[in-house]
Amino acid sequence: MLGEGILKGLAETAKNFAGSFVSKERMTTVEYPEERLLLPEASRNFPFLVYDGEDWEKGLRCVACQICEKECPPKCIYIEKSKDKKPDYVGKPQIYPTKFDIDISVCMSCQICVEVCPFEAIKMNTEFELATDDRFGGLLLDRKELARSNEYYHEIHPTEATEVDARLAGEKAKVEMKAKAAADAAAAKAAAAPATGTGAAVAAAKPAASTEAKAAPATKPEEMAKVPAAATAPAAATAPVAETAPAAAKPVPGTGSDGPAPMTAEEKNKAETPAKPNEREPKV
Numbered sequence: 601m602l603g604e605g606i607l608k609g610l611a612e613t614a615k616n617f618a619g620s621f622v623s624k625e626r627m628t629t630v631e632y633p634e635e636r637l638l639l640p641e642a643s644r645n646f647p648f649l650v651y652d653g654e655d656w657e658k659g660l661r662c663v664a665c666q667i668c669e670k671e672c673p674p675k676c677i678y679i680e681k682s683k684d685k686k687p688d689y690v691g692k693p694q695i696y697p698t699k700f701d702i703d704i705s706v707c708m709s710c711q712i713c714v715e716v717c718p719f720e721a722i723k724m725n726t727e728f729e730l731a732t733d734d735r736f737g738g739l740l741l742d743r744k745e746l747a748r749s750n751e752y753y754h755e756i757h758p759t760e761a762t763e764v765d766a767r768l769a770g771e772k773a774k775v776e777m778k779a780k781a782a783a784d785a786a787a788a789k790a791a792a793a794p795a796t797g798t799g800a801a802v803a804a805a806k807p808a809a810s811t812e813a814k815a816a817p818a819t820k821p822e823e824m825a826k827v828p829a830a831a832t833a834p835a836a837a838t839a840p841v842a843e844t845a846p847a848a849a850k851p852v853p854g855t856g857s858d859g860p861a862p863m864t865a866e867e868k869n870k871a872e873t874p875a876k877p878n879e880r881e882p883k884v
């Protein structure tokens with residue numbers, strides 16, 4: 601039929617026109633800002649800092665290691681470290697950032713800061729309503745403006761946030777197991793210590809007592825005084841003699857001096873018989 605194709609096309613157009621007012625699939629216009637589309641999980645804009653719990657300041661995961669600050673290509677992160685420490689998510693004392701600013705007028709949304717962070721502390725946000733009439737101050741976000749809860753992270757990146765939570769929970773469990781094992785080992789050592797400690801104490805006490813018993817007579821002056829002088833004197837007198845006697849007893853040849861060592865008969869004859877002159881002086 602002549603004009604059938606035209607009629608079919610007009611019918612399709614009429615159907616879409618009417619359907620765009622009633623059919624959900626055809627209503628492609630989003631009445632922003634009253635209405636908003638759910639952004640895809642992979643979408644990203646600028647970074648934010650994740651915190652756990654209710655208190656953003658206490659719960660910040662960031663430990664001010666400054667890796668992200670060093671790695672950021674346009675250098676738009678500025679961090680100042682704290683002097684004190686606070687417990688992190690596994691209870692380990694860590695420093696924290698007293699200042700953490702990101703200049704989002706410079707940030708290029710490269711996500712390198714997220715990739716390098718070892719503490720899962722910085723993630724990419726999906727917020728895009730950041731227009732301001734303050735070109736510099738309004739786009740320099742401090743740590744309070746950057747802080748978002750872990751629940752928020754789950755809302756915008758549910759898959760990624762679940763993986764991160766599982767990883768952190770695994771690390772926490774490992775740390776707790778280690779701490780428990782250390783505590784058990786310390787308790788076992790403490791329980792074993794009294795038994796060995798008593799044995800050691802007894803063993804140590806015995807020699808001490810015997811040493812004391814031996815040393816006692818020498819150290820007590822009144823007992824020393826009771827010891828007869830005759831008993832001590834020979835010991836003091838004989839000791840040097842015994843030591844010096846060999847030297848004094850050495851016979852001096854030709855002197856005839858009386859020494860404690862007896863002379864042999866040959867030595868005696870030699871001493872008594874005067875020496876002949878020709879024997880003393882060598883012949884010329």
Ligand code: SF4
Pocket residue numbers: 647671672673674675676677702706707708709710711712713714
């Ligand atoms: S997303 Fe890139 S440019 Fe932006 S703060 Fe992180 S590292 Fe720097």
Ligand code: SF4
Pocket residue numbers: 661662663664665666667668669679716717718719720721722
């Ligand atoms: S966000 Fe991560 S990488 Fe950056 S300072 Fe904090 S802990 Fe370190």
